[in-house]
Amino acid sequence: MALKKPPTAVTTEHSGRQHERDAAGLLKQLTDSNAEVRRWAARDLADCPGCSEALVEHLKTEADTSVREVILTSLVLLGDNTAVYGLVACMRSEDAALRNEAIEAMKQLPDAVSPIMRGLLADEDSDMRIFAVNILESLKHPSVEQWLSDVIEHDDHVNVCATAVDLLGEVGSRTALEPLLRLKTRFDKEPYIQFAADLAIKRILEG
Known part of the structure; x- marks a missing residue:
């Protein structure tokens, strides 16, 4: 059978x-x-x-x-x-x-997302700007460090800058040191920014 x-x-x-x-x-x-x-x-x-x-x-x-x-x-x-x-x-x-x-x-669309990233990072909604920084966490694009540096140089929202500086400590180079020092000056009354910026600087110098 x-x-x-x-x-x-x-x-x-x-x-x-x-x-x-x-x-x-x-x-x-x-x-x-x-x-x-x-x-x-x-x-x-x-x-x-x-x-x-x-x-x-x-x-x-x-x-x-x-x-x-x-x-x-x-x-x-x-x-x-x-x-x-x-x-x-x-x-x-x-x-x-x-x-x-x-x-x-x-995060999986670096070439398609990169042309609009500056717009997302300048969105009037601070939550959207934070989400844009979150995209940069895994976005394999050569401008990621520059975008993050621009955020900590110009964004006035402490939470947006905090999110950006945390990531910059992971992906940043010595080019980011001056923007990080200026960030500490801009937010000299914000303990977390001081801590996060110091940590990012330490990681960059040790890396």
Whole structure:
């Protein structure tokens, strides 16, 4: 008697991908009640330029964590301006999880994010400026140190500068020493700034 082959991963994949895989069909599947269908649709939309806006909009309402993760991955793979500005909009959300997801995604897009970084660091909302510094934590871009130095030279918000100086202590070079000393002068009544700047200076000199 012939043995039957057990179901394979292909079978499982097919069960969630029974619909059309063109952009229109995939966008329709993003609203399917089955999370597996939505997950496969979100993954396949990474190959569909022009779908970033729809992915961002769906990200704002998607309840399933695994689907959200795939949407974010697809947005990073698409990496166009629409994806980046959509993620910036998510950073302004009241939903803390969505904000953090957007920040983590933007860390993976140095070339797409770098043209707007100065704008983010000058945003009128101090929280947005802090989020922008958080992006710099893992953003592999040659201007990271300069951006951080500009923040501690010009930003008047103590929490923004505190976030920047903490990171500058990790990534800064001796070029950052003068800006750090000037920061101590600007915030001479702020104990944490004095402590953090001294620590950053110590790390740079020892590094």
